[in-house]
Amino acid sequence: MSHRIGKRTIRLDNQVGIRSAAAVAGKKEGEGPLSKFFDKVYKDDLLGEETWERAESRLQHNAAECALAGAGMTADEIDAVFAGDLLNQCISSTFGLESFSIPFLGQYGACSTMAQAMLTAALLVDSGGLKNALAVTSSHFCSAERQFRLPIEYGGQRNLTSQWTVTGAGAAILSAEPSKIVVSDITVGKIVDMDIKDADNMGAAMAPAAADTISAYLSDSGTSAEDYDLILTGDLGFVGSELLCELMKQNKQDIAKQHNDCGKLIFSRTAQDVHAGGSGCGCCASVFCGYIMERLEYGELKNILFAPTGALLSPTSSQQGESIPGICHLLHIRRND
């Protein structure tokens, strides 16, 4: 069972544990500052497959496989998988996970999809309907570039506010079994549209959604930023992160000390030429399932808010002159000490 606290937050009455998590990443990510926190790093971004899309499917498959191995479980012990990605009709998830033969629920929240998958899984485990659920998301620089922007062969120059799609995937097993790390509360995001139309500046498009959800959660739970070791957004990058902290200040909540962003963490800004940071469904998934979970396990982090954002655009909507609506889903995750 779960129950509402405040206006928009759901408190999980049972302890829903993150029993296992795994992150896999591509070559560039493996050369970045979080290198040692990935379960696997692939030197060949095709992962031995024939297409970038197949390679991205392989990332999801391998992340799920590592998470299962970490929990000492087989696929048939998982009651449902919640998965998504950025590709049209979420084909990375379909082709990456079909061989596991686990009941499948496709999720779409753009780069916030890992949070959506984890929170839905956590709620359904909490309700008693599922015992173990898997959340998986991925992105791949090459499949994303050619779908959303330009063929990579074209070598188009990138804007300084643009972000670099992470080649990576993360997988987490949510479970009714007692665990060291648990999901306590969740807040489902609203679509927030500030009429931003620059598809090369996703950080700006998503920051208002992050401010909306984080403010809602702090208000619903009667807490403030100081109560948390970390308030981690998904892929606002350098531009969006600054905007978020500004917006929160306007809401009279200063989160600058606690805030960080997966898009800022995954690459070195000075050494890796990624402009405004990392992005993609695989960004927050691989950073959370690798680096953050390890810090939670070792007790360096005890009590965090995980609040990935997504930009709900498509090439078609942008070509038709539509705005870029943002969304941000939040999970309160803590050590069960």
Place this chain on the structure above:
Amino acid sequence: MSHRIGKRTIRLDNQVGIRSAAAVAGKKEGEGPLSKFFDKVYKDDLLGEETWERAESRLQHNAAECALAGAGMTADEIDAVFAGDLLNQCISSTFGLESFSIPFLGQYGACSTMAQAMLTAALLVDSGGLKNALAVTSSHFCSAERQFRLPIEYGGQRNLTSQWTVTGAGAAILSAEPSKIVVSDITVGKIVDMDIKDADNMGAAMAPAAADTISAYLSDSGTSAEDYDLILTGDLGFVGSELLCELMKQNKQDIAKQHNDCGKLIFSRTAQDVHAGGSGCGCCASVFCGYIMERLEYGELKNILFAPTGALLSPTSSQQGESIPGICHLLHIRRND
């Protein structure tokens, strides 16, 4: 709370009601046999908008508005909306629903999305986390044709096994309030891939998934086809429906008498030149929320299985020679007499 019965089915312990449902449809659908069961029929398939994509968003918006009006509710009484569509990055849902400002969880299960949205909403209402949830999906012939196949101006000849994407949307409000019509059980589908590659024959690609899920539910619940007034698939159409009944016979379950399909019901095969029937996320959504809900309300139907199917392909996956995996989610819906 909910609990598992059998291998894959979840029984909802509380009564989760379908408090209200509404269906809207385009011109061709309004000329078909279910005409009088739609809440609104639009003579102009652009619905006064400038693009087909905007028109599809408008369908979702209007269906949601009608469902809210039917329940005498406002958007701020809805705790979460579960929505999806066939367009890349699910833009019909984003742009159609953003103005309601309801916490939003994007769903992707291709043409099965309405079942996925309804079952997830039902489980979360059952768990206590949500009081009222909205499920909405749509499709539009013109936006789908140009995205998945050819520009409509091209006038390409259609294969006899191909189906006609429904211009329509359906919306249902799932609620903890006592209702005449309730969701009792759900079965989440697995991805079933029989290596079918003909994107002009979705019925054949999806029928094995329908057989898998329906068989699993009948086995888990210890029931047989005769226990139901209707076993309704989503858009197998004429070709896929025949295959499903054949596959079920091989499983020693004869469902031919109880089975029907939204893709067979929505158009007149003889008068409307739709070849193998209707399809799209709006097909099962508009048929269920209009025609079927009315028959349940009047007691002509009392106890049904609603099992929409989806084909998890994209134009990219098909162009790369991939197979077309299918999925089918099931809800057991009955009158609460």
